Amino acid sequence: MEINQIIDTIYPLTTKAKNLLTESIIETKFPKGHILFRANKIETNIYFIKKGIARAYAFSDDNQITFWFGKEGDPIVSMQSHVNNQKGYEDVELLEDCELYELKTEKLQKLFLEDIQIANWGRKFSELELIKSEERLISLQFNTATQRYLALLKNYPSIIQRVQLSHIASYLGITQVSLSRIRANIK
């Protein structure tokens, strides 16, 4: 997905403000398996996915738990770094060869203070992420694992082809064995 479309979908900007923003964005590529963000590190960039898919995970005892997937058009942000300039708790791994748009956090923070349109674009960005996060929270709290799996399939059918089931299981808050049972029962 092209950066212009990504920006406009969040909050439409005038040409001037959009130029200010796009001037600060560069394109970059990383191979499948690349670790884009590291836990316990302050990340200095945010990204948007032009092409590819990624996951964020953290460790609980010894095992990785995936709590986020990103696909074309989605932002990749360590919120702790972006908001509080603090260390994040997550790794972000690219699950396919990826083309990304890169934007320095510091540069964006500066634009927030200089341009009211970009400040409102940043506000809208967080508002939209917040709504996504709330929906995810409620899905986890309200629905059974089976319901959550079916909802994921419905919202994002191709994820089954693109992401291995062990990651999907931990995203759903269950073990891989449990997801396998659920899949067997659905057929």
Added chain:
Amino acid sequence: MEINQIIDTIYPLTTKAKNLLTESIIETKFPKGHILFRANKIETNIYFIKKGIARAYAFSDDNQITFWFGKEGDPIVSMQSHVNNQKGYEDVELLEDCELYELKTEKLQKLFLEDIQIANWGRKFSELELIKSEERLISLQFNTATQRYLALLKNYPSIIQRVQLSHIASYLGITQVSLSRIRANIK
């Protein structure tokens, strides 16, 4: 908690911007049990809690599930109304007699477009809420019910005195019976 402190904790404003914001805020009171927000309704106000405690819940089949508690200093917002001007899915009930600060969504949206400081205050507001939501999500996905209960007690010890256990149980994503068992095992 006083409105000045609430505003400043989110993002410090110059006197001029703060006056613009506080001019639009009025104080109001409601008794315990009052339903402040209704599901399937576009809410036109946002609130901050000066004194008291509230919960948001939605229905899953026939039973209410509490997914949020607010106490002194916390905002009460229907994000669907605030961000998308759409109907929300939640009721908000006051669990004690409450003193609230009230702000019209429409007025705030206007200020966002007029004052860059207030736009950045609004951005910070959503960013902070987003971090809270992410933390909650990860707690739900990573931890057992017992761990979540202990964490809640640690973060907010007096909640046990202020909120009945059936609400806390559904907030933790378990039944009241299950919470009762957990409490019995901890002692």
Added chain:
DNA sequence: TCTCGTTTTTATCATTTGTTAAATGGTTTC
């Protein structure tokens, strides 16, 4: 095609949580 390594499924048993119902405890009202 064969082999090796990885992913996914299946099986078994233990643990946790859900469901329903009854018992206990506390509070309010008359």
Added chain:
DNA sequence: GAAACCATTTAACAAATGATAAAAACGAGA
């Protein structure tokens, strides 16, 4: 103080999920 009401706990059984191990399916290279 008794009755009525509500919140909380306990009990008993059912269902879902976790843990561990083994089998099966799949894919990438030689």
